[in-house]
Amino acid sequence: MQKSALVLPGRAADAGAxxxxxxxxxxxxxxxxxxDCGLDTASFAKEDVGRLLRENxxxxxxxxxxxxxxxxxxxxxxxxxxxxxxVRDVCRLFLVRLDLMLTEQDPEFPNWDQDRTAVEERxxxxxxxxxAKELAEAAEKLASAFDNVSxxxxxxxxxRGDGARFTVExxxxxxxxxxxxxxxxxxx
Numbered sequence: 001m002q003k004s005a006l007v008l009p010g011r012a013a014d015a016g017a018x019x020x021x022x023x024x025x026x027x028x029x030x031x032x033x034x035x036d037c038g039l040d041t042a043s044f045a046k047e048d049v050g051r052l053l054r055e056n057x058x059x060x061x062x063x064x065x066x067x068x069x070x071x072x073x074x075x076x077x078x079x080x081x082x083x084x085x086x087v088r089d090v091c092r093l094f095l096v097r098l099d100l101m102l103t104e105q106d107p108e109f110p111n112w113d114q115d116r117t118a119v120e121e122r123x124x125x126x127x128x129x130x131x132a133k134e135l136a137e138a139a140e141k142l143a144s145a146f147d148n149v150s151x152x153x154x155x156x157x158x159x160r161g162d163g164a165r166f167t168v169e170x171x172x173x174x175x176x177x178x179x180x181x182x183x184x185x186x187x188x
Contacts, residue, residue, distance in 0.1 A: 041173035091142045095142045
């Protein structure tokens, strides 16, 4: 089912801009490289996810410190700040989901509406310096959690409400594409 467009409050919304919710199923990134950001989720060892996430979080810091971090490159495209808020929140969400996978038997993840979160949390008016700090903290917590996964833990499973099923390994690879892709989106 296609979601309707959301008007986000703030600078771009005042100009009548619409953000089209992303309704794509991005699990295909587990099967082939992303043609946009170039990440091949099969190209790194699963044990490297924590390190790669830390490197990505470090790369977000200068992006969020840019003078124009609040500015949208186009009325219907998130600003670097809005993307940074999203990446921070994805790290927080995936930490919860990873914990569920490691402590419960094949849990179904609670649904999360990223577009609704962007509106309700008012991404566009958050402080870029604070978001940079929170993104780094959230990424470090998740990176540490991935660092602590070993042996058979990588094969534990979990699933989304839409039926997509992950092992901890595929979950880690799928996750890493999100911050990498969005850093590419903001030319980080």
